Amino acid sequence: MARSSTVSARRLGGWFSVHSDGNTGGDLLALDTVADWLRERRVSFSVAVSEIARYADLISYPMVRADTVHPADADILVWMRGPLSVDAETPLLAVFAGKPRIAWGVSTTPPDAEGHFDTVIARDRPGEPGRLDLSFRSRTAPVPVVGLIYAGPQPDYRTPCEPVVRTVVRDALATRDNAKIEIATRMPVEGNRLQTPAQREVQR
Known part of the structure; x- marks a missing residue:
């Protein structure tokens, strides 16, 4: 089946893309924040996860396995939250080589990890004031x-x-x-x- 030549989708990545048990509740709340922001702007997206079955009850957005993402499937990668300890060899990052790669709400540790992204909106960076964590901007309804x-x-x-x-x-x-x-x-x-x-x- 031929792939469309017009791509307007975003892939959302994070620790849930590379580890089955490495993410936290805060990572998923940050995902809600970014997803709400994209949906308000009517931007299509899907979430790249390490295992779909693992997140079936945790993520309500369209999901794809991170190891099956094809370069023609999306035009931008948004990597969110956590320490930016990823490198150019990270499979999902390598798929988007030559395309915009954005890190949002991350800790820049080590600092040279920023070089793998075109834009870095840091949560905290050595020597600079910190920003509010993305998870605190989530609109998820509180529970008792x-x-x-x-x-x-x-x-x-x-x-x-x-x-x-x-x-x-x-x-x-x-x-x-x-x-x-x-x-x-x-x-x-x-x-x-x-x-x-x-x-x-x-x-x-």
């Missing part, structure tokens, strides 16, 4: 944060209800979009970041 404090197994009580309570709470929260944080109140517990009663109270 639910703090969970379980009593834990207590042999003093004749009826061990805690497993039942955990099941009921788990099933109820599973029907709603929320962020669940389990809070330990036993003191002291080795490995807990919060070590005093006052610190525990702040966590509530």
